[in-house]
Amino acid sequence: MPFVSTRAQLSLAQEEEAWLRQLSQSRSESVARVQRAQILLRYAQGETVSAIAAALDTNRPKVERCISKALQLGVRAALQDLPGRGRRARLSEEDKAWVVNLACQKPKELGYAQELWTTRLLAQHVRKHCRQAGHGNLGKLGRGTVSKILAAHPVRPHKIEYYLERRDPEFEAKMIEVLHVYRDVAVWRKTGLPGEVVGVLSYDEKPGIQAIGNTAPDLPPVPSRHATIGRDHEYKRYGTLSLLAGIDLLSGEVLGLVRDRHRSREFVEFLSLTHQHYPPGARIRLVLDNHSAHISRETRAYLASVPNRFEFVFTPKHGSWLNLVESFFGKLARTLLRGIRVNSKQELRARIELYLQEVNEEPTVFKWKYKLETLAAESVASP
Numbered sequence: 057m058p059f060v061s062t063r064a065q066l067s068l069a070q071e072e073e074a075w076l077r078q079l080s081q082s083r084s085e086s087v088a089r090v091q092r093a094q095i096l097l098r099y100a101q102g103e104t105v106s107a108i109a110a111a112l113d114t115n116r117p118k119v120e121r122c123i124s125k126a127l128q129l130g131v132r133a134a135l136q137d138l139p140g141r142g143r144r145a146r147l148s149e150e151d152k153a154w155v156v157n158l159a160c161q162k163p164k165e166l167g168y169a170q171e172l173w174t175t176r177l178l179a180q181h182v183r184k185h186c187r188q189a190g191h192g193n194l195g196k197l198g199r200g201t202v203s204k205i206l207a208a209h210p211v212r213p214h215k216i217e218y219y220l221e222r223r224d225p226e227f228e229a230k231m232i233e234v235l236h237v238y239r240d241v242a243v244w245r246k247t248g249l250p251g252e253v254v255g256v257l258s259y260d261e262k263p264g265i266q267a268i269g270n271t272a273p274d275l276p277p278v279p280s281r282h283a284t285i286g287r288d289h290e291y292k293r294y295g296t297l298s299l300l301a302g303i304d305l306l307s308g309e310v311l312g313l314v315r316d317r318h319r320s321r322e323f324v325e326f327l328s329l330t331h332q333h334y335p336p337g338a339r340i341r342l343v344l345d346n347h348s349a350h351i352s353r354e355t356r357a358y359l360a361s362v363p364n365r366f367e368f369v370f371t372p373k374h375g376s377w378l379n380l381v382e383s384f385f386g387k388l389a390r391t392l393l394r395g396i397r398v399n400s401k402q403e404l405r406a407r408i409e410l411y412l413q414e415v416n417e418e419p420t421v422f423k424w425k426y427k428l429e430t431l432a433a434e435s436v437a438s439p
Contacts (some may be wrong), residue, residue: 064127070248072131073202075099079135092135095122107148151191152205153180159206159213173213175199222416224303234378237343237369238424245421245424249306254338257302257330257421258381260345262388267294267404272395287397294401299388299408300326302342303381308419310384311410314405320354327355331362341367345376380422387420 069075079085080093091112098108105123109116158179163170167362179202186194209400224230241256249255268291298318300312308420311330315322334340344350350368358376359366371378392411398404 058167059437061266063123064122065102066126068096068131073097076131078295083199088368089135093124095133096126096134097117098128099123099224100284135225135313146193147201147205148193151193152208153394154186154191155197155205155211156211157193158182159211172216175202175214178228218372222372222374224375227372227375230372231375231378233369234343234371234375235424237341238305239381243421245306246293252339253279254334254340255330256305256341256343257342258305258379259300259302259326260376260379260381260385261298261300261347262385263296263298263318264298265299265404266398266407267297267398267401268292268397274397291397294398294404295411297401297408298322299385299411301381301384303413303422304379305422309416309423310419312409314408318349320349320352322371323349323352324355324358327358332364335383339367342367343369343371343381345371345379345380346373379422383422 060409075129075168076093076097080090080097082090084423086098091114094112095108098111099105099119103115105119109119112119119340122134125138155178158166158181159173163173163177163181166181168177176199179199180199182191182194182202186192188291220404227327237256244250244253244256256372270288271290271292272288277283277285295316300315300318300322303309311326311333312321313326315325330340330342349355350370388411391407396407397406398407
């Protein structure tokens with residue numbers, strides 16, 4: 057005996073049928089609404105639920121739900137999702153906030169040996185303590201859910217970003233003093249040096265330059281076989297050298313000394329070199345940091361022997377980024393020192409000195425731009 061459906065037939069008004077046909081052929085409506093319109097049209101024409109499901113490549117429960125909504129609530133309501141449909145969220149915002157709060161604490165503060173969280177450790181801690189904290193929904197929390205919760209805020213407790221605390225109470229004042237020097241240099245490039253100043257240098261030391269040698273010769277590139285230089289992993293250490301360098305901010309010329317150490321004795325030697333390099337009778341201005349060698353008894357004794365010759369402008373503590381010579385040191389590291397191999401400290405010293413000669417043949421003038429415009433505007437605005 058054939059199966060006879062007890063479900064009521066769907067009667068469509070002429071306007072409803074026309075609207076459904078237009079919707080069923082739409083390319084701008086959602087796929088779900090288009091499919092539901094096709095279901096209702098086919099059912100109104102007498103097709104069975106199984107036939108509709110097969111024709112539209114869907115399942116019977118979906119077809120039955122759509123038809124039931126149309127019979128109970130009307131055609132237009134059948135095309136919409138009813139309120140409350142879908143999987144309910146298992147984790148409340150309070151649950152997630154508790155997880156984030158835990159992530160913002162260090163594991164060691166909660167009794168663990170680790171310094172930083174892993175998703176595994178954090179999930180384990182949450183599962184262990186969630187009921188006691190009133191968040192029972194987190195009893196089966198996994199690593200993947202932990203990652204999603206943290207990414208949504210975002211919090212990355214497994215990462216470290218370094219910052220530099222300002223420990224110099226006069227940081228702003230000293231920074232402005234250094235920037236004034238750079239602004240004066242920018243003006244003097246156009247107008248020329250005033251009579252009382254003969255040179256402006258940015259000075260610093262680069263210690264710990266390693267003299268490293270190969271234990272086996274480097275292999276040159278071979279076209280179509282080895283694109284790069286071949287180098288044995290083992291190496292020899294011959295010690296380290298220090299470069300004491302000052303770059304003339306007007307000409308780009310570099311004055312440098314390569315020594316084994318960078319004590320007061322070596323700094324005084326650099327000052328003597330600078331004193332001899334520039335014409336007598338005018339002041340040499342140096343931008344430099346607060347290294348102990350720069351204000352030692354030996355240094356002050358030398359400065360007393362050449363009165364009114366040097367003017368020191370100190371960068372603030374942790375303010376070495378304000379010193380333009382650091383740009384030169386960066387260039388030195390990227391060019392000469394990158395991958396360098398030598399057979400002795402003497403060879404390293406000779407190659408650094410040769411590099412300084414090459415730089416001075418075509419000197420590069422380093423210019424400071426950061427905050428100079430702001431400083432100039434403030435100077436104009438001030439009475």
